[in-house]
Amino acid sequence: MINLSVGSPVDPVPASVQQALAGAADASNAHGYPATVGSADLREAIQTWFRTMRGVDLGAVNAGVVPTVGSKEAVALMASLLHLGTGDVVVQPKVSYPTYEIGTQLAGATVLKVDDVADVESWVNVPGVKAVWVNSPNNPSGGVLGAEWLAEIIAAARRIGAVVLSDECYALMDWRSARCETRGNHGIEPEQAGVQAMPSTPCALSPSVCEGTADNVLVLYSLSKQSNMAGYRTAFIAGDYRLVHAMSDYRKQIGQIIPGPVQAAMAAGLRDTQAVRTQWKRYYDRLARLVEALRAYGYRASMPDGALYVWVKTLNGDCWADMAELAKLGIVPSPGEFYGAVEYLRFSATASDEAIDAACARLASA
Structure with missing residues (x-):
């Protein structure tokens, strides 16, 4: 079968990642407890990755970051860490990753499935909406939301005091530019492209999308697919500084902390654009x-x-x-x-x- x-x-884990993991096997945050918010090196790597690969200066939009033990636990715990519960509503696409619904149910909140989250009229006037899941590129359909639609979703959510949860785990797996710039049968050659030429879908934290502020916006990203690191459990949340800071405090208390050597491997993976x-x-x-x-x-x-x-x-x-x-x-x-x-x-x-x-x-x- x-x-x-x-x-x-x-596919193989990049050699740079393997070497970083081995090199940090006896680092201070290996035999001691690692920082919940990530090492200084990891935090710098995330900031640089956002600037070079997504065109976003996290500091300029007042965004905080916290690494997560893979993106699945971040999704599953999101509603709970936002303190949502009975009477609160979480919007999600009708066709979507199953863990969005599971996470909402774990928190005791209500799931509202809509055909298209970009159709803000389908949810903006529903009482109790506190969070809106966006997934672009979408799993399973592969659909991508344009920057203008993303901006409209964020603006509508802010009007009602809701948080936009933008799952962008496949952001660098953008095939639209490849179709427009085909060479032979299989698209552009990434190895011949500079860092800025790497295809990327619109980011919810782009200044033009979020109107220059990360308020009420949280973005999720994972290294599982871009660097074949699914078993390393390496992902992060970036966005609204107040929300990320509060989540970090709770994550520390429940032990949702990436091991120290894995933090070093994650930083290497973010830097290895080749x-x-x-x-x-x-x-x-x-x-x-x-x-x-x-x-x-x-x-x-x-x-x-x-x-x-x-x-x-x-x-x-x-x-x-x-x-x-x-x-x-x-x-x-x-x-x-x-x-x-x-x-x-x-x-x-x-x-x-x-x-x-x-x-x-x-x-x-x-």
Whole structure:
């Protein structure tokens, strides 16, 4: 069976990250307790990454940062750390990452699912809205929100005193520019591009989007996909200084702290932009091959705007019926029901080249 369901990276961890981890194995924050807010080196690396890769000066928008033990716990604890509960409403896309809903339920707040978060009229007048989840690029659909839509969401949330929670974990997996600047069959060559040429989707903390202030905006980012560090559990929250500071205090008390050696590895991963470009190319090539094979099989597949998945409407009208047919070929995608859309399937490009090529061969010959 070829597993194209779970988005778990399979490629090597960058050598720079491995070396940093080993080098910090006996550092002071390895045999002693590490700082919840991250080492000075890690904090500087996050600040630099935002400036060079996202075009955002965190200091200029008064944004704080705190590292998290992977992005999933950050998502799952978000509503609780914002002290939301009974009577509070958290808005999220109807088709989305399941942990948004789980985190809201853990806090005891109410989930409000909408077709499109950018349609602010669908939630702005709902009593009790305290937070709004935005996911761009979206998991599972790959959709990307333009800067103007992001700005409108933030402005509407501020009018009602709600916090925008912008999950941007796939921000550097932006394929729109690759389609516009194709070279051969598989897009631009990241290894030939400078840091500023790295594709990136709009950031909620960009001054033009957040009107120059991080107030009521929190951005999440993870190194799991850009640097193949899912097992390292390295991510962070950046945004509204007051909110981040309060969250940091609570995170310290519940032990949500990245181990010291892993903090050193995380800083190395943020700085190794060459490794990120290399991974960008791998994923783009795999997605392109997968899209072509799915089309040959009969799906109306197209290259996503972002993220690492091909999201297709089923051929049989139900994800489980299609899953059964694909299982006969030895291919396992994710059923759309997991994300709120029973009539869809999600195929992940986080598989080896050999697995992707084998899946493509099976689809093309069916």
